Amino acid sequence: MTSIEQVKRGKQKANKTHKAVHRLPFTVYPSSHLSPLTSHQLQRYNRNMLIEQIGEEGQKKLSQAKVLVCGAGGLGSTVLTSLASVGIGTIGIVDNDVLELSNLNRQYIHKFENIGKIKVESAKKWINEFNPEIVVNTYQIRLDENNYQDIVKDYDLIMDCFDSFKSKFLLNKIAIETGKTLIHGGVTEFFGQVTTIIPHKTACLNCILPQEDAYVIKGVLSPAVSVIASIETMEAVKVILNIGERLENKFLSYDGLNMKFKTINLARNPDCILCSEK
Amino acid sequence: MNIKINGNDVELEQSSTITQMLQERNVTGIMYVVEKNLEIVPKEKYSQTNIEENDSIEIVGFFGGG
Numbered sequence: 516m517t518s519i520e521q522v523k524r525g526k527q528k529a530n531k532t533h534k535a536v537h538r539l540p541f542t543v544y545p546s547s548h549l550s551p552l553t554s555h556q557l558q559r560y561n562r563n564m565l566i567e568q569i570g571e572e573g574q575k576k577l578s579q580a581k582v583l584v585c586g587a588g589g590l591g592s593t594v595l596t597s598l599a600s601v602g603i604g605t606i607g608i609v610d611n612d613v614l615e616l617s618n619l620n621r622q623y624i625h626k627f628e629n630i631g632k633i634k635v636e637s638a639k640k641w642i643n644e645f646n647p648e649i650v651v652n653t654y655q656i657r658l659d660e661n662n663y664q665d666i667v668k669d670y671d672l673i674m675d676c677f678d679s680f681k682s683k684f685l686l687n688k689i690a691i692e693t694g695k696t697l698i699h700g701g702v703t704e705f706f707g708q709v710t711t712i713i714p715h716k717t718a719c720l721n722c723i724l725p726q727e728d729a730y731v732i733k734g735v736l737s738p739a740v741s742v743i744a745s746i747e748t749m750e751a752v753k754v755i756l757n758i759g760e761r762l763e764n765k766f767l768s769y770d771g772l773n774m775k776f777k778t779i780n781l782a783r784n785p786d787c788i789l790c791s792e793k
Numbered sequence: 794m795n796i797k798i799n800g801n802d803v804e805l806e807q808s809s810t811i812t813q814m815l816q817e818r819n820v821t822g823i824m825y826v827v828e829k830n831l832e833i834v835p836k837e838k839y840s841q842t843n844i845e846e847n848d849s850i851e852i853v854g855f856f857g858g859g
Binding site for chain 2: 586588589590591675676677678679680683700701702703704706707708718723724725727733735740766768777779780781782784786
């Protein structure tokens with residue numbers, strides 16, 4: 516049986532048990548602009564395409580998507596490997612750091628032999644070895660208000676995998692100014708949060724929190740990082756495919772110590788200094 | 794006055810604002826989000842927002858690591 520026949524059979528089977536969810540208005544790629552999948556992709560992503568809400572059309576969208584991952588540390592490790600696994604076609608990686616031994620309690624995309632080397636190159640190597648068809652662009656740079664425009668403009672989505680309040684609020688500002696969707700995630704110790712920010716449509720970080728610039732090194736545990744990063748990646752997939760219910764105007768809070776998830780409803784702040792129309 | 798905080802039953806001795814409630818519970822720092830009856834309370838309104846009988850309050854942290 517060919518991959519396509521397997522996919523079709525899978526879709527027929529899925530049709531009997533599931534109803535598609537198409538509630539949200541945001542579409543990254545119109546179907547008419549999608550390139551056909553290669554034979555490699557048809558085989559590689561067979562199990563993705565068996566999912567009714569993805570199918571061959573959805574896989575084409577994932578393959579044409581361009582996602583910018585800001586931070587190649589803990590969150591970045593799981594976000595990058597997961598984005599590569601689901602078949603995102605172009606991945607950008609922004610990070611200015613070199614790998615240190617103390618990173619390796621969680622930053623598993625990097626190998627021990629790469630200590631002292633540039634993280635974006637180490638992460639790119641992992642992706643290239645996993646799937647040489649993925650286009651990987653690296654930016655060894657500390658992102659700031661003067662250098663983001665040429666980088667961000669080439670991408671559909673921004674993933675917040677940075678490791679400080681200051682850099683997270685900077686990404687929030689960049690997203691609002693460029694209109695790019697931002698999947699925010701943050702984590703410390705056993706705890707973390709995720710929210711999906713559609714500029715000028717949903718609450719941004721400044722709507723709900725005061726700007727915070729403090730940078731304090733705190734403990735962080737790999738499983739908590741992976742949970743938050745996996746949820747960020749799931750949000751990215753749903754945004755690209757325009758499926759499901761996303762964390763827009765919702766703040767998903769994770770407490771790994773007591774194993775609790777909570778979702779807080781957000782609303783745009785009419786007095787927000789960043790995204791308010793006032 | 795009986796309310797819920799993070800799903801737990803809590804008895805407050807007197808009427809209280811969000812600010813007073815946070816102080817009483819030693820919630821310090823600024824990086825957290827407060828929801829009252831499924832609606833987020835803007836930070837600048839904590840001192841004007843009264844807590845009433847049977848209110849449900851959620852307080853969750855905001856974490857900056859990655």
